[in-house]
Amino acid sequence: MDNHLRGLLKDVKNGHRLTEEGALQLFRVQGREVWDVAAAADVVRQKKVGDAVTYVLNQNINVTNLCVNRCGFCGFSKKPGDDGVYFYEKEEIQKRAGLAKSRNVTEICTVSGLHPDFTAESYVNIYRWILEAAPGVHLHASNPMEVAYAAKKSRMSTREVLSAMKEAGLGSMCGTAAEILVDGVRKVICPQKVTTAEWIRIIREAHGLGIPSTATIMYGHCESEKDRVQHLAILRKIQDETGGFTEFVPLSFIHMNTPIFKEGRAHAGATGREDLLMVAVSRLFLDNVKNIQVSWVKEGVKMAQLSLLAGANDLGGTMFEESISKGAGATNTDYLDPAEMERIAKDIGRKLVRRTTLYELFP
Numbered sequence: 515m516d517n518h519l520r521g522l523l524k525d526v527k528n529g530h531r532l533t534e535e536g537a538l539q540l541f542r543v544q545g546r547e548v549w550d551v552a553a554a555a556d557v558v559r560q561k562k563v564g565d566a567v568t569y570v571l572n573q574n575i576n577v578t579n580l581c582v583n584r585c586g587f588c589g590f591s592k593k594p595g596d597d598g599v600y601f602y603e604k605e606e607i608q609k610r611a612g613l614a615k616s617r618n619v620t621e622i623c624t625v626s627g628l629h630p631d632f633t634a635e636s637y638v639n640i641y642r643w644i645l646e647a648a649p650g651v652h653l654h655a656s657n658p659m660e661v662a663y664a665a666k667k668s669r670m671s672t673r674e675v676l677s678a679m680k681e682a683g684l685g686s687m688c689g690t691a692a693e694i695l696v697d698g699v700r701k702v703i704c705p706q707k708v709t710t711a712e713w714i715r716i717i718r719e720a721h722g723l724g725i726p727s728t729a730t731i732m733y734g735h736c737e738s739e740k741d742r743v744q745h746l747a748i749l750r751k752i753q754d755e756t757g758g759f760t761e762f763v764p765l766s767f768i769h770m771n772t773p774i775f776k777e778g779r780a781h782a783g784a785t786g787r788e789d790l791l792m793v794a795v796s797r798l799f800l801d802n803v804k805n806i807q808v809s810w811v812k813e814g815v816k817m818a819q820l821s822l823l824a825g826a827n828d829l830g831g832t833m834f835e836e837s838i839s840k841g842a843g844a845t846n847t848d849y850l851d852p853a854e855m856e857r858i859a860k861d862i863g864r865k866l867v868r869r870t871t872l873y874e875l876f877p
């Protein structure tokens with residue numbers, strides 16, 4: 515290992531805050547130094563959260579794939595009249611929520627397309643229906659884009675929408691719609707989405723109202739390593755101020771059915787090196803975020819296992835139903851049995867532990 519890299523990793527392992535310049539260097543390592551970065555992140559993970567590999571029993575309900583936006587990385591959304599459009603009415607939503615409850619899930623996650631007829635009331639109703647059919651479950655829902663959309667449609671402020679959602683039972687918000695928090699990149703991949711400044715403002719509002727959220731990045735399309743660092747720096751700054759992020763979830767771009775890939779404006783996803791480094795550098799840079807989740811849906815189970823040796827400590831949810839990554843062409847999307855999670859954790863000498871959405875561990 516080069517002396518400079520050795521010094522940098524030693525400093526971070528000793529608790530020095532990694533600079534943006536340092537993170538950029540780590541994103542650029544190649545060859546066997548990739549393992550050195552992963553090993554340093556693994557040491558930091560062990561010091562910070564121990565050896566448990568956590569997971570949550572959850573179920574997704576994606577209420578509709580109709581969406582007024584057409585993000586270039588999205589293979590899920592449909593326009594009225596397209597083949598495969600679906601929309602769940604109250605009865606279907608409650609049937610799915612009831613099924614989730616009967617499976618003993620502790621979390622229901624709902625994010626959907628931006629239905630042309632949705633208002634703030636639509637979201638509030640969906641949350642109430644879910645909780646009526648699955649009382650006591652933690653509702654992990656919405657994201658800054660949905661909040662901004664509901665606010666615009668109902669002529670409310672985003673803070674008012676968030677308060678109404680909280681009142682209806684929203685337990686925590688999805689930190690999605692972040693993609694890459696650099697407007698130049700957003701213009702290419704999701705020009706109709708909230709801007710970087712809006713995303714930050716809504717997340718801060720949510721945290722200020724006592725609604726925690728996850729934090730995410732969607733990488734491996736057309737962003738640069740510098741963009742990734744800028745994104746992480748924004749998240750670290752918000753977390754310094756609010757402490758409202760429960761976890762960070764790197765989401766590797768699934769390219770197959772997406773417009774930006776088909777039009778030649780994006781790569782065919784991240785490489786294995788990039789996937790490992792994204793987890794490792796996140797662990798090293800986000801010193802104020804306790805949990806780094808690896809998405810088995812995006813990365814596949816084998817890569818997810820390796821990521822647990824590169825700084826990640828959480829495998830996310832069992833899922834039961836996931837349509838968004840499937841729409842983009844992912845094949846690992848349906849359900850990951852806790853028995854399989856246990857097998858991959860045990861195989862690397864770690865213990866699988868069930869958790870709630872907010873990381874309370876089951877005995």
Ligand code: SF4
Nearest residue numbers: 581583585588591627
């Ligand atoms: S990513 Fe979300 S907002 Fe964008 S097109 Fe897909 S469903 Fe709509």
